[in-house]
Structure formats: C-alpha cells, structure tokens
Amino acid sequence: MKDKVISSLHKLRDISPLVHHITNSVTINDCANITLAIGASPVMADDENEVKEMVNLAKALVLNIGTLNARTVESMLIAGKEANKIGIPIVLDPVGAGATSYRTMWAQRLFEELNISVIRGNASEIMAMSGLTGNTKGVDSSSESDVAISCAKELIGFKPCTVAITGAVDIVIDEVRELRLKNGTKMMKQVTGTGCMASSLTGSFCASGVEPFLAAASALTVIGIAGELAECSLKNNEGIGTFRTRLFDYVHTMDANKINLYMEALENEKIRA
C-alpha cells in the first residue's frame, strides 16, 4: 500500500491537475492552498453562469456543503451533471449532514442526482447520508464506527462509490475493499477545515487519474502524516496557529521517505465476501 500511495503522489505532482471546487466560505482559502500544497491547481468558481464551462477545464470536481445555500447548491448540481457527462470524478464532502434537515436533504440529493466517486465525511455525516437519524447510541451494541461502516455499505449498495469515513481511525471502503488508516492526530479536530482539506486532497488525487479508493487512501495518509509531524514540531506555547501553518508545510514537503517511515495501515486491503 505504501508503494501505491507514493506512486500516486508522484503521479499527482507530474500532472498537476486542475481541481474545480464548489465549497464553503469558511475554509475556501484552506482548500485552495492545500490543493496547491500537494501539487495540484485549484479553481473555486461557484456561479451558475460559469461552472459548466469551468468543469470542462478541470480533471475533478469537489463539492463541499459546509456553508450550503440556495445559490451555490444550484451551481453544484449544474457542475456535477457536467462532470458526469464529461466523465471526471466528483468528490462529495457532506459537511454537517445530520445537523439540519436542509443539509441532510441536500447531501442525499447530490448523491442521488449525481454519480459520486468518493464521499468523504465523519461517522455521523455518513450515517445521516444513509438515512440513519437520531441517537446512534440506541442502535445496538456496535461502536459508532461499525455503524458508520454499515451505513457506508448501504450507500455503496445503493450506488457504487468509495466512502472515506474519517475519525480516530480512517476507514476507506468500496464495493469490494476495506482499508483502515491510523495516521493523524486529535489536534486536527481543533483546526477548522482539516476535513475539507482531506476532501480537496482526495479530489487532487482523483484528478490525477488515481482510482477513487486509492485516491482517498492517499489523501488521508498524506494529511494524517502531515498532522502528526506538525504536532510533533510544536514547541512551548505553540498551539493551533502554528500547527495549522505546519500542516500546510508538511503536505507541501510530503515525500516517499515520510510515507515509508510513517504510514500506518491497520489492515490490508481485503476483498469482501
């Protein structure tokens, strides 16, 4: 798996593909900069008058509903349909699905109306997308991540795609494979946008022609290792300000050596029965 991630990274940097984002206003700058940091090229146009044309210049589309609104969700549909038509992959980040009914509805609708290559969310977002509502503690004795995995499988059963569930352990899952990645640090939850950035990185790998499952695995590995190295580098009185700066630094300077040294895949890729 390490070799695959390393060659994905080399491929991305060779191609430096254009990644079209329609994203939220909170982390839009971070999404653009992390796309540049890994070696791809971002464009963030979101007006319905130009997204169709812009998609045609790009090699992948990232849709992020962090600050979902009536204007940009229409642009997402237009851009998404065009992306499907011309055959470029779409990454969906269903930020906050489950928090409000508007958000859940749109996350589901984007998934239904478009062919999505990768959904990247946390456990509760993935659960919300599959229609699971309310308190997951009552579901059964399964842990949250087990519940999220079965929700991911439902989504994949409904419409084939890769689902990346990020958390203490990241899980990447598609129709036949399942992978657990152990890189990352709690501090990543203390900075806004690390989830969004993981989605942008996934879009960057997809845009390079890396297949969706490996693209998600590569993205989560890169940002996870970068997070660990960023945290390790902190000195006295340094906190999330410096951590955030270093996160960009370590994604930018990520290389084969760091991936070989630090990548931790808990289980190997496995064919499901």
Add this chain to the structure above:
Amino acid sequence: MKDKVISSLHKLRDISPLVHHITNSVTINDCANITLAIGASPVMADDENEVKEMVNLAKALVLNIGTLNARTVESMLIAGKEANKIGIPIVLDPVGAGATSYRTMWAQRLFEELNISVIRGNASEIMAMSGLTGNTKGVDSSSESDVAISCAKELIGFKPCTVAITGAVDIVIDEVRELRLKNGTKMMKQVTGTGCMASSLTGSFCASGVEPFLAAASALTVIGIAGELAECSLKNNEGIGTFRTRLFDYVHTMDANKINLYMEALENEKIRA
C-alpha cells in the same frame, strides 16, 4: 476578577459548547479557528433554510455584520428570533456601524428586534448604534471613549444588555457595572479580524453559561493577553503574519497562570449609582 476569568475559562473548556455564527466573509475562518482555539466548537451556517434548526443545536449565537448583505441579514433575523425564543444568548458585532447608513440601520434594527446579550464594538460603532452621527470631536470636551460610554449607557437604558467597547483600554459596561481592561497591543489593529475574534470569544464564554458581563470581560482579557504575548514573541523581520499565527497559539494555550500574571483591570467592577 482574575479568579472569575480563570473559572470562566475552565467552565468553557469543560463544556466545549457549540457557538453558531452568522458572520462576514473576510474573517469567517478566523472566527471559526479562534472559537476552536479557546476550546468551544463553531458552526457557521447562514442560509435561511437551516439557521433556525441550527440555532437549536447551539448554546449561543454570534451575529457579525462585517460583510452585511440582503441574504444573510434575513438569516440573522430568523436565527436571532429563534435564539431569543429558546433562550440562548446573542452577541452582536456591529462592524462598521456608522460607515454607511445601510450598516447603521441594520445594526440598530438587529438591536431593536432582538434581545442582545452583548454588543462588542469599537467606540465609533457604539456611538453610531446609539444614533450619534458625524464628527464626535465637536460633541464637547469629552474624549471619544467618554462619549462612547455615555452612548453605551443610552443603549443599555433603552434595552438592558452588556456593551463591550474595545480600544486602547477596553470598557465593559452593563446596567450596574463598569470595568476597564488594559490588556492588548496596538498590533491587534494591524491584523484584520481581531475585533471579530473578540466577539466570537465572547460568544464562546456566553455559550458556556458565563453571564454576559463576565463573558465579555473574559474574552477581552484572553485575546488581550494573547496579543501581548504574541507581540513579545516576535523576532527580527517578523510582523503581522507571524503575529497572527501566534495570536491563535496563545489563545489556544491560555491558562490560569498567564491570566494571573498578565491580566490588568484598571478599575474594579463597580456598582453605579
């Protein structure tokens, strides 16, 4: 006062409350990250289709008119009314009130139509909100901050709330109390968003169940001390780039020790006649 601020901070970090922001597009990322830095949790949804539901998940609402527009101001009214209905505190940041009539009108209207717990602004914004227009130099021989204080008292007389006037000396004032806080540094004016961040921190303390007057005092103390420490840490050729990063660091690593060492309250809390 130091003990009260310290226990507010501990309370905030124990609870880690959700703080709903409807804010401007310039500093929205900073507002989210400073909320995380202090130990609370931000959500920045601003579409009228979901703000009512989102407010119900939050423990405080921050309304910031920095890039006021027809779309989000409607969301502010909807969210604000819901916040009042369910009884969570609202912090209003009347950014730029006084600069244009549209801005002044909306700052006043939000104050009139909603029950606001804390208004956090600079002297000219507070003056504009109370209806004082034009050149304050002509008012009388009072200094600008004295004029702002009497404007704050007018606002409080009209509708009870806490007003936090930030400047070289920060003044926190409510129906019976007045407090002057001397922390902070001029460099904070050379970075965009330090005012917005002070409002987000105030919202974070309010969301933790800290009463509004103490919430404002705690927020201004924390960001003021963080600003001083950030400036002190600068080396040769470091300017507002590094200062801004360190501001987040020092809010993130703020603790009882730093508050005890550096908090400077010019006057004690006092009961007004």
Add this chain to the structure above:
Amino acid sequence: MKDKVISSLHKLRDISPLVHHITNSVTINDCANITLAIGASPVMADDENEVKEMVNLAKALVLNIGTLNARTVESMLIAGKEANKIGIPIVLDPVGAGATSYRTMWAQRLFEELNISVIRGNASEIMAMSGLTGNTKGVDSSSESDVAISCAKELIGFKPCTVAITGAVDIVIDEVRELRLKNGTKMMKQVTGTGCMASSLTGSFCASGVEPFLAAASALTVIGIAGELAECSLKNNEGIGTFRTRLFDYVHTMDANKINLYMEALENEKIRA
C-alpha cells in the same frame, strides 16, 4: 526608480488610506491583511445597498473577479461608477479572464464601462481581456509575454490606463512607459492569492496619491522582494504554510533598506516612440 518606490512607501505609510475592495471569497482575508501589512486600511463591503456610500470614504477601489457572481458584479458596477464620479482610482484584477466566457465578458465589460487606472493580471488574463482567445502558441514566434505586451498596448490604445503583467518577469506599461521588474520567486505561484495581494497593494499605493504606473511598480517590487526574502528564510520541512506567513511579515517590515538592496528593474522606464 528605487528612490521613487521608497518615497511611495513612505507616502503610503504616512497617509494610511482606506482602500475599498469588492473581491473574491477565496482570498478576501489575505487581501485585507496585505493591505494592513503595507500600512493602508481595508474595507471589503460588497452589498449594492452600501457600496456607493462606502466608496466615498475610500481613496481607491479594487475590483477582483476571482469568484465573480451575479450579486457582486452589480456592486462592482455601482461602486466603480461612483469611484469614477468622485475621481478615485480603480484597480481591476481580471482573475481567470479567458477561462470561461462569463468571466472574460465581465472583465471586458468592467474595463469598458469604467475608467480603470490599473489592470493587474497574468499574461493569459491580459490576452483574454484584449479579445485574444485560444492557444497563444499558434499566434506567431513571439513568447507569451511579448504577446501579452502587445495585448496590453491594445487595451491602453482603446482606453488609456496602466497594465501590470505579472509573471517570471513583471511588466508595467502605460501609454508612454514600460518597466520590467525581476523580483519575486516561483513559490509565489504555489500560494493562492499572491496575484490578488499584488492588486491590493497596487490599490493601496494608488490610494496614497501615487500615480498608477509607479503604484503598480511599487506594489510588484514590495511583494516580489517579500516573496524572495520569505523563501530564503525557509528551513528544513518548511513549505508554503510558513512561506505565506512570512510573506505578510516581509511586506509588513518592508523598508528603504530592503528596497535598495534587493529591487531589480531589468530595464529603466522608457519613453516609447
């Protein structure tokens, strides 16, 4: 030329003018902070209900179409016409002109309907504005920058203004003068917003009463030197995160000494035949 840039910088810092931006959602925070870093004061209001009044408080207007949309482009027209009426300079950043027809159309229309003092873009944006479409490699044996220069001359012929073409070598051109500036580093292309920031700095110099040609030259010199120094300061494992922070630092701490030491003008200002 060095002396002129140095005195422009001193002038800017003496006056600290207000610079009104209507800009994109990706780099709006960077535009505000770079304006503060150089010593001016930013305001980013973009609602049609207040831009006319806000322009009257400002000394220059920066229009940036990075995330062009139906709402803010109307505000740009209103603000631009008011700026022309009261006689303050406008800087236009035609971000992505040429990428979509909507973007190209608006870049051209803003130039036609308004009197623009400085257009600041890269070679392909300047070419798109002059109506040159398609693959520039087929045009003739000229290099891209030569083509861009002749496009800039066309624009200037159509309507007198200064055009700043940024790239490996920056070219500033007006009706009679042409200047090549060699400061800067490739790393500036790996961070989003360095072009936008160059436009904001140009607006800041214009707002100080520096004439447009010198304002553009001063802005490109300052950000170019800052970029070089930022890159030189990077240590092991530091990348675009730290680079970006230091870029703000070095703009903030820019001084006569650094300009004297590092400014590189490839050719002198020259009167064209």
